Amino acid sequence: MTSLAWFNSFLKKQKGKMTVGLLIITVVSAMAVINPKVSGFIVDRIILGGEYRYIPVSMAILLGVCIFRESFQYFALLLIERSSQGVLFDMRDAVYRKLLREDFAFYNRNRTGDLMSRQTGDMDAVRHFVAFVIMNIFRNTIWLVAAVIMIFFVNLKLALMFVAVLPISAFFVYKQMRAVGPAFSVVRQCFSNLNAYVQENIAANRVVRAFAKESFELNRFERENAAFRKSEIDASKIWQKYVPIFEFLGTVVNVILMIYGGWLTIREEMTIGDFVTVNGYLWMLTNPLRMLGWLINDAMRFKASLDKIYKTYQVEPDIRLPASPVVKSQVDGNIEFDHVSYTADGEEIIHDVSFTVQKGHSVGIIGGTGSGKTTVMNLLCRFYDVSSGAVRVDGTDVRQMDMRNLRAHIGMAMQDVFLFSDTIEGNIAYGDPDCPFEKVEQAAKLADADGFIRKMTDGYDTIVGERGVGLSGGQKQRISLARALLKDPPIIILDDTTSAVDMETETQIQGALKSVAAGRTIFIIAYRISSVKDCDQILVMQGGRIIERGTHEELVQAGGYYASVFHHQYGEFEQTQDNGTDPLIGSFDGHDGFNRRQH
Numbered sequence: 001m002t003s004l005a006w007f008n009s010f011l012k013k014q015k016g017k018m019t020v021g022l023l024i025i026t027v028v029s030a031m032a033v034i035n036p037k038v039s040g041f042i043v044d045r046i047i048l049g050g051e052y053r054y055i056p057v058s059m060a061i062l063l064g065v066c067i068f069r070e071s072f073q074y075f076a077l078l079l080i081e082r083s084s085q086g087v088l089f090d091m092r093d094a095v096y097r098k099l100l101r102e103d104f105a106f107y108n109r110n111r112t113g114d115l116m117s118r119q120t121g122d123m124d125a126v127r128h129f130v131a132f133v134i135m136n137i138f139r140n141t142i143w144l145v146a147a148v149i150m151i152f153f154v155n156l157k158l159a160l161m162f163v164a165v166l167p168i169s170a171f172f173v174y175k176q177m178r179a180v181g182p183a184f185s186v187v188r189q190c191f192s193n194l195n196a197y198v199q200e201n202i203a204a205n206r207v208v209r210a211f212a213k214e215s216f217e218l219n220r221f222e223r224e225n226a227a228f229r230k231s232e233i234d235a236s237k238i239w240q241k242y243v244p245i246f247e248f249l250g251t252v253v254n255v256i257l258m259i260y261g262g263w264l265t266i267r268e269e270m271t272i273g274d275f276v277t278v279n280g281y282l283w284m285l286t287n288p289l290r291m292l293g294w295l296i297n298d299a300m301r302f303k304a305s306l307d308k309i310y311k312t313y314q315v316e317p318d319i320r321l322p323a324s325p326v327v328k329s330q331v332d333g334n335i336e337f338d339h340v341s342y343t344a345d346g347e348e349i350i351h352d353v354s355f356t357v358q359k360g361h362s363v364g365i366i367g368g369t370g371s372g373k374t375t376v377m378n379l380l381c382r383f384y385d386v387s388s389g390a391v392r393v394d395g396t397d398v399r400q401m402d403m404r405n406l407r408a409h410i411g412m413a414m415q416d417v418f419l420f421s422d423t424i425e426g427n428i429a430y431g432d433p434d435c436p437f438e439k440v441e442q443a444a445k446l447a448d449a450d451g452f453i454r455k456m457t458d459g460y461d462t463i464v465g466e467r468g469v470g471l472s473g474g475q476k477q478r479i480s481l482a483r484a485l486l487k488d489p490p491i492i493i494l495d496d497t498t499s500a501v502d503m504e505t506e507t508q509i510q511g512a513l514k515s516v517a518a519g520r521t522i523f524i525i526a527y528r529i530s531s532v533k534d535c536d537q538i539l540v541m542q543g544g545r546i547i548e549r550g551t552h553e554e555l556v557q558a559g560g561y562y563a564s565v566f567h568h569q570y571g572e573f574e575q576t577q578d579n580g581t582d583p584l585i586g587s588f589d590g591h592d593g594f595n596r597r598q599h
Contacts, residue, residue: 003303003310010090011130014083021079022138028069028076029142033150036280038062044273077135084131092123095313103319104383105344110312113196118312121191122305129302137295140288147284154274158264161256162285169249169289176242176296183235184304190228192308197224243293250286257282319385325402331409332394333359333490333521335380340389342379342544349375350544352389357537359490362522364532366562367541373525374415376541377493380523381410393491411484415495415525417476424453425460427479431487439486446512447482448505449475474505481509495525506530529566538562 011018042058045051095118152159201208201217208217261278264270270278335357342350350372357363365373378384379391382398391398398406411431419427426433428440428449440460444450452475456462464471464479471479481497498506506528513522514534526532533552540548540555540562548560555562 001314003306006310006313007091007126007306010087010094011083013090014086014130017079017083017086018134021076021083022135024072024076024079025135025139026142028073029139030146031065031069032143032284033146033281034065035062036277037150039280040271040273040275040277042273043276044271048272080135081131084127087130088123088127091126091309092119095119095309098313101317102315103317104378105318106315111192111196111200113199114192115312116199117188117192117195118309121195122188122309125302125305126309128298133295133298133302136291137299140291140295143284144288147281150281151278154278155261155264155270158257158261158270158278161260162253165249165252165256165289169246169292172242172245172249173292173296176239176293177300180235180238180297180300181303183231183238184301185307187228187231187235187301188304188308190224190231194224194228197221239293239297242296246289246291246293250289253282253285253289319382319403321403322400325405326396326400327402327405328394328396328409331490333357333409333519334394335491335521336390336392336395337376337379338390338392340376340379340386340391342375342384343387344384348387348544350379350386353544353546354389355537355539355546355549357521357523359521360519361537362524362535364535364538365523365525365541366527366529366532366538366565371541372544373541374495375544377412377495377523377525380491380493381407381412408487409489410491410493411487411489412493413477413480413484413495413497417473417480419464419471419476419479421464423458423461423463424456424479427464428460428482428486430483435486440482443482443486444479446485446509447478448508448512449478449482452478478505478509490519491521491523493523493525496527497524498526498528498531503530510534529562529569 038058038061041054046054046058099115148159148163151162197220201221208214257275257278261270261275265272265275337353337355340350340353341348353372353376355363365376367373375384379386380393380398382391382401382403385399393401393406393409420430425437425440428443429435432439437460441450444453444460453460453462477497481494484492484494498509507530510531522535524532524535529552532538536551538548538550538552538555539546540560542561548555548558548562550558556566557563
């Protein structure tokens with residue numbers, strides 16, 4: 001399907017209103033031939049012929065045509081505008097729904113600002129085309145054809161002289177379309193780049209200020225802004241070249257009438273009334289010629305925007321539903337990773353990972369940055385598909401399951417905490433918006449968030465700023481944890497959820513998790529040994545592989561990588577035992593034990 005065919009599928013939904021609107025435009029545009037004809041009649045029969053009895057009728061016709069045309073034209077414009085808004089609504093809705101179905105890989109490849117420009121500036125170009133360009137192309141075509149036909153009835157020779165201008169106009173129309181199309185593609189791309197840059201820097205304004213990089217970012221913005229300005233100027237040079245040509249051709253039509261039409265009138269091949277009539281039709285010829293440049297300009301801008309929108313829309317996600325997806329009414333939480341590997345962009349991220357987790361058990365996953373901890377959980381949620389092997393939930397390969405059904409049974413507190421610009425209650429209840437407040441409160445207490453929330457002026461009704469601005473890292477993490485727990489899912493994934501909280505708060509959260517752990521499968525991804533020490537099974541990852549597995553005691557006794565990290569984080573175990581200090585609390589000094597510079 002081409003972009004124009006895709007656009008037409010939306011336009012067809014508005015065909016009723018568009019058809020009625022364009023039919024009215026046809027009638028009122030064709031009626032424009034009446035007034036010049038009446039004007040010529042007035043000159044020949046009333047002014048020169050002295051037949052004054054026709055004055056009332058002539059005036060009534062002129063006034064009646066004017067009132068009829070303007071009244072029905074208003075109704076037609078209303079219908080066409082509603083059609084344009086309908087197309088815009090349906091197209092924007094379709095594109096947004098498609099964006100929601102895209103996978104993580106799509107968003108890794110596309111910038112947020114680019115996607116936003118498709119939904120704003122590019123969509124507005126589509127609306128303008130439907131509401132203004134289509135109607136004006138149609139109306140000007142009616143005027144041009146009607147005027148030429150009427151002039152043929154008045155004088156054949158003069159009509160042929162006017163028609164001789166049209167092939168010249170068609171030639172320059174073709175030239176302009178060839179030139180301006182690519183130029184507007186560059187304009188839309190520069191606009192997307194500028195939009196993406198501004199969006200990113202507004203979101204990162206605190207980082208910019210913290211590093212005092214305002215001047216640096218301003219210079220970058222000016223480069224992007226200058227590139228956009230240059231693209232607009234380059235495009236404007238093209239239509240500035242052709243618009244004067246169309247204006248000139250419109251003037252040529254006037255000159256033809258004045259010289260050749262005047263000569264025919266002197267030779268009495270035309271009456272003065274005929275001359276006045278043709279002069280009245282003249283604007284119906286010149287207006288389309290003068291509008292050609294502008295309409296082509298808008299049409300090519302529309303085409304460039306439509307191509308950008310459709311290019312985004314037609315991208316199919318890598319993660320697709322099977323033909324007959326398995327929908328489970330209940331998930332127990334038995335998980336199996338069977339020789340799983342995952343490759344992205346030619347690089348192997350996960351290699352031959354195998355483990356099983358029984359319902360009601362907990363798994364801790366620990367490892368350095370880039371070791372593949374989060375990717376393993378992304379494969380379980382089917383945010384990515386395995387390259388080889390299989391991930392099974394209750395014996396069913398996740399690739400055979402309905403994705404929404406799978407994810408509905410998983411509660412996930414993500415590593416990158418995102419909070420919506422909503423109340424704290426709304427953020428916690430995101431997974432179940434219709435749940436009672438008591439459920440929200442219970443989830444907040446489990447996440448040790450109820451205390452700080454109630455200290456806020458508006459409590460649970462406090463509006464969270466964009467992305468959680470105004471909250472500390474630990475507060476955001478606890479709200480994210482509460483959001484995951486509120487779903488009451490059989491599978492819970494906590495991805496570095498307590499890295500920004502103090503040890504005391506972490507201990508309280510772990511105690512609360514134990515109270516809800518019965519019958520649930522829990523995955524805890526962390527850097528802190530203290531976060532995973534009580535798990536039934538601990539996996540140590542490095543370079544996308546599981547290099548150690550076992551309980552906390554077994555791994556410490558093994559003296560491998562886990563034990564090394566344990567000693568780096570908490571000091572020598574024997575020393576802390578001799579000093580009577582709990583090794584898991586007494587000497588904690590940071591959460592990232594895998595990249596400690598002081599060791």
